[in-house]
Amino acid sequence: MHSQTLAVLLSAGLVAGQTNTELQTNFPTAASSTGLFAARTIAAGETFDGEMIQWDRSPSTCSDQSEGGDKDAVFILEDGATLSNVVIGPDNGEGIHCKGQCTLNNVWWSKVCEDAATFLQDSGTSYVNGGGARGASDKVLQHNGGGTVAVKNFFASDIGKLYRSCGNCDTQNERHSTFTNIKVADGSSVVAGINVNFGDTTSITDSCILDGADCWLYTGNDSGDEPEKVGSGPDGSTCVVSGVKTEGC
Incomplete structure (x- = not known):
């Protein structure tokens, strides 16, 4: 490993094989870059x-909010795969696609195009540990499959929604999500x-949720129509919120 690259990784508290999954609010400087x-x-x-x-992708596959599928992603993770210590660049449409249960450790998106990550597992739990995303006009984490997406120690800045359970997929599922020790800042954002x-x-x-909301509630469909928003905020059962600060954090 080149000494300059090693110095950058050491300054971020990371070397190969070492994963930092604590909450960080400063986006890392990439050691180098590559276009796939x-x-x-x-x-x-x-x-x-x-x-x-x-x-990243070269040439760019980012077409704003146009759905692109697997072909526009940077990484495709098969069932049980783990991806660690990655910065995803701005020139891709779909970021990461998890075809089954996956784990994302210390993954950062420098600017989100259509989605940062899409979860397609039928059941079980996928994990997002550490990392962060910024510059998402719409969603960061898109949940199209089933099971649970568990997010911990994640930082999001200038986004629309951190997480969205698909509102109009052809096949709908019961989906669950958990968020622990996250921070959402710089924009009127929605966590879930x-x-x-x-x-x-x-x-x-x-x-910590600054200048944003915790939950938006929808009536989803499988017809492709725009889902109807029917409520917001915690209700104690569908959306449960505990120990959340909205200032001074």
Whole structure:
């Protein structure tokens, strides 16, 4: 490893094989950058350490809010794969696609295009530990499959929604999400958008939400229509909030 690259990683508290998943509110400086012609697949059960390199697509696959699918992603994670210590650049449409349960450790998105990460597992839990995202006009984490997405120690800045349970997918599922020790800043953001008619639940615990909202509640559908927003805020069952600060954090 070059000495300059090592110095950058050491300043961020990271070297290959070491993963920082604590809450950080400063976006890291990438050790170097690379542009992929096609999405890179991480095999089932495999662990990939990106060594704090900025990974992106070349040429760019970002088309604002146009849905692009797997072909516009940077990484595709098969069931049980783990991706660690990665910076995702701005020139891609879909960021990361998790085809099954996955784990994202210390993954950062320098600017989100359509989505940062999409979760497609049928069941089980996918984990987002540490990292952060900024500059998302709409969603950061898109949950199209089933099961649970568990987010911990994550920082988001200047975004629309941190998480959205798909409101109009062809196949709908009961989805769950949890958020622990997150910070959302710099914009009128929503932590979680969920579908009350499909049994979705979310919980937000011990977190900081500045200039934003905790939950928006929707009636989802499988017809492709725009879902109807039917409420907001915690209700004690569908959306549970505990230990959340809105200032001084």
